[in-house]
Every structure is written in structure tokens, then in C-alpha cells.
Amino acid sequence: MTYPMARDLPSLNALKAFEVAARLESVSQAADELHVTHGAVSRQIRQLEDELGVALFDKVGRGIQATAAGRQLRDACRDAFSGLREVCADIRQAQQQAPFLLACPGSLLARWFIPRLDRLNAELPELNLHLSASEGELDPRRAGVSATLLFAAPPWPADMQVYPLRQERIGPVFSPRYAGAARLQEQPAKALLNESLLHTQSRAQAWSDWARLQQLDPAQLKQGQGFEHLYYLLEAALSGLGVAIAPQLLVADDLATGRLLAPWGFVETQHQLGLWVPARQPQAAAQQLADWLTTQMQEPSA
Amino acid sequence: MTYPMARDLPSLNALKAFEVAARLESVSQAADELHVTHGAVSRQIRQLEDELGVALFDKVGRGIQATAAGRQLRDACRDAFSGLREVCADIRQAQQQAPFLLACPGSLLARWFIPRLDRLNAELPELNLHLSASEGELDPRRAGVSATLLFAAPPWPADMQVYPLRQERIGPVFSPRYAGAARLQEQPAKALLNESLLHTQSRAQAWSDWARLQQLDPAQLKQGQGFEHLYYLLEAALSGLGVAIAPQLLVADDLATGRLLAPWGFVETQHQLGLWVPARQPQAAAQQLADWLTTQMQEPSA
């Protein structure tokens, strides 16, 4: 067995055990502080003495006392470790206080998140949540973004940790103020083939998907007014401009208050709403948020 | 799995791996410096990032770059480790330069050690050997004594590491100048029963031991002049004062040069010459010395 050269550090764990023992002048008390047995500490100190080739403690009575070399090393350890402890505490604290930046589609922010924001901040105050609504395509790898809420279909990319929250469900909705509202409510889904259907550029295939899931022929759908984003589409539906196709999650509140109607219900798509977190970054806060979101979305009003 | 509280240190081994990687800005080069695979370093850094809850490196191109937190921690590690390295080097150097104090009986010092001292210092210069001859009883536990040469019989005490060097062999010796020298040389050992036998207070039973090993009756021995120490006994024998009983090792040189005669040879006793070292202190230097002594004592002239 060979020992490290003079310019190398001895075992740092041994130094840690030694520092505590030297500070408390007791192997047993050091063992308590380190939550190990006294035998473990004794061994570490012995190993350190072997590496340095010098006795660090004398046995005095039934206790121990640092030798000259031991005192020298103890002081050096105290300085080194306290410096590290301080910086590590700083880093941890800064990290804990750093805001958790959650990116999500603007429509989700407005229609689902904002009404629940007070509760979230009250229940997860240490998260220090910041929200970033995006109009265009969401990039979950964008620098500074802690996590992103996305509707997407599996499989997930390998460099992302995705917490699935809820299967997307879509369905046609319209306002009671819509001209054809009273008539449509009484008819089967097929009646929509005669309506001008509001749609978005970003999810142009939404109506087709829905039609297929309803056993209707997508080709027979009449595309009406288009909007750039889902947010405007929903505003248009709320204003009674026509029938929109929308994720259930985003209209749940409006359905509950009667501002929108969805007589044919909703159907599940291939997409899932998920919380996307870059795999390489700490997951603790994201997990916490995902748990909270899951709970919230399981409630009937969601 | 739980991580340490904020006031605790993260894994010091992880910090060590991190410091090297941060300094070299490369996981692979750090692995080389630490003589491990890059996977090991990668794992350590990952562990540290988990413990601190913060990313320490960004992937930049095909390399890595420390984040703000990483730079902060790198500097702290550099300071802490360089302080420890320095103090440890100091301690090791001081220890290496400290003299190795060897205690041994005066007779052994004068009759065996001193003639070989030049060679010892030449072959083991870094040992920085100091010798302490003792007239009285040798205490191998005396403070400041690195090791002690002792003739003694097993078993050895548990708190001593004993390196056995050579079985003790004793036998009668006398000078050619001794009055009865010519006559005695031709006769069997039994003839000594008629001689006045020189002896020491410190090993009063030496002649009796020898007689028993020779199948002679100890009671028939005539004790002559006594000396306090073996050293004087040997001087007396050299001067032709009579027949002495002596360890072979101490008279080997005198026999080789013809200044003493040992016509009946030597017999092994229960004692062994051993190098006694307090078990709790570093053994490297003592092992080196023991090896050298063993080699020297195996040579014919020993």
C-alpha cells in the first residue's frame, strides 16, 4: 500500500472527522456530531496519522489531546472548512431564493393559471414562482427557464424530465350569446358540419382531430374565422362569434360559470399537458410544483 | 434520500473532483489528474450539484464552463484546499526531518553499532538517526524515543510493535592474552567449571543458562569477578582478566580479528534481539531500520 505524495491532500473525509475530534477533544463526541460510531472516527484519525506519518493525538487519561502537529492541522481545517461551509451556504441560499421561472402558453396562463395563482403562491411560497407567457412556440430549453408547461405528444426527448399532468381533452364550445346557440344545443355533434368553425393557426388540425374521434368526416368541416393564438380564439368564442374547438382545461372555469357551453363534451387527444424540466437541473422544486398542479387538476372544477 | 442541511458541508470528495474540473475546465482532464475515469468525475460533480441544488457547469460546445455559482465555489475550494495542502506538507516535512531517536544498550552501541554507523547513515540518510545509549534499564515507552533495541524473551506487550532481528546466542569468550588461554582452547566446555568466571549483575543468570544448555550443572560454576554492565565485562575479557559469557553479536568483530576466542561456540537462548516501537506511532521509518538491521546481522561478520 502506498501513501500519497507530499504535495497531495490526505483523505478529506479523514480530515473532516479529525477536525471535529480535535475541536471537541473527544472521539466519542465527534462520533455523535458526525452521526457515526466512535470506531469509525477512530479509524479515520488513524488513517490520517498514517498518511501524514505523525501522531495527531496523545492519549491523556481516558481522553485525547492534540499534539503540536494536531493543533496545527486542526486550525488549518477549521479555516478551510468554515470557508467552504460559508460559500456553500451562500450558494444554497441564493439558489433557494432564486425565482422559479415557469414558461407556459399565454392561453393557459390567462384561462387557468391566473385564477389559481394566489392559492399557489400561498401554498408554495418558497418556490418564488415567476411566470412567463409565450405567444409563439415555447422552447423548454431556453436559458433561465426553470420549467415549461406544454401540450405535446409522447415520446419525450431524453434531455427533458417531463412530469405528465393531464391528458388533453378537446371539444367544441360556444357562448350562450352565439346566434345558433339555442338550436345547436339540441342537436348531435354532426350538426357542426353546417357551422363556420373558429380555429387557430397554431393548432390548425384540432377540428380534424376532433372530427375523426367523433367518427365524422374531417373533409366536410367548414373552416371559418382563424386566429393566430388560442387566446384570441377563446375570446372570440366568449364574445359569441362562433363555435371554437378548445382544450377542456382552458374553458373549465367558463363552463362552470355558464359563459360557455359544450353540449358534446370533450374527447381525449394524443397530447398530454406536461411540466417540462431540463433533465440536468435540480428537480426538487419542479417535483413540488408538478405535485401541486396534479392535485389542482384532479379537482372537479379543473 | 435526504440531502444535508444547509449548514453542513457537501461531500468533500465531490468538492475535490469539482475543484479540479473547474480549474481545468474539463471533466476528462480532471479525470486524468485524479487518475480515475471521466465517468467518476462526472458522477461526483452531479452529486455535488444535487446536494447544492444548483448547476455548477454549463455545457459549452463540447466542453464545460462554470456557472456563477460554480466559479464562486471553485475559488472557495481553491483557497481551502491550498491552505490544507500547505499545512499538510509542512507537517509531513517537519516529520520527515525529525530525528529518529534509537535507544539501545551501551554495550550494543559500542561493540556493534558504532562500527557500522557510517554505513547506516550513508544508506539511510533520510532517517536522520540519533542514538541514545542507556546504562540502566531501557524503557521502550519513554517519550521522544522512536524505537528501542532490546534483548528480551517473547511474548511481546500488545502496545509495542516488535521487529525481531535475531535470536540471542551466548557463549564463553576470553582473550588470547588470558593466562589459561592456551590450555583452555584444547579442552571441552566442562573445563570451565574450574575457572573463575567473569559475570554481570544485570545478567546474573547468563552463566547458569549457558551451563544448562550445555548439560552442565550450574551449581558447580565458580562465579568470579562481577561487573555492573556488560560493557565493562567485555572490556575485562579483552584485557585478559578471565572468561566472560557474552552475546555473539557483541563479540563478533573481536572474534573476527582474533582479539577474543570462543572455542565452544555459542548457544541460542530464549531471548531475541528486537526493535521495539510504540505501536501507535508511524512504523515506516522503523520498518526501514529493521530491514537494514536484519540484513546487516545476516552477514557472516555480524
Next chain:
DNA sequence: CAAACCTGTGAGAAAAAGTGACATATCCCA
């Protein structure tokens, strides 16, 4: 003088770290 403490040590168990192989991403140059 026994009881309470403390440290040291061994064998075996538990935990940590390392390895080797593979996957993936980037850079560079033909």
C-alpha cells in the same frame, strides 16, 4: 473494587466510488 467512560481493533455488512461500455453532441476537416 465495581461501575461508568473512553479509545482501539477486528470481522463482516453496508455504502460509496470507480469502471467499462455505450449514447449523444460538437467540432473539424476533407
Next chain:
DNA sequence: TGGGATATGTCACTTTTTCTCACAGGTTTG
């Protein structure tokens, strides 16, 4: 543009280290 060289990340498995438990001295205390 694509293939080779270079880097990092990850996983199952192995090796090494560390810890524990139990016991063996030795010292202090009531």
C-alpha cells in the same frame, strides 16, 4: 456533407472504502 476525433452523460456492475457491532484494554469515580 459526412465521417472521424473529442467530450460529456449515464447505466449496470464491480471494487474499494467506510461503517457497525462486539469486544478488549485502560482510566476515572463513587
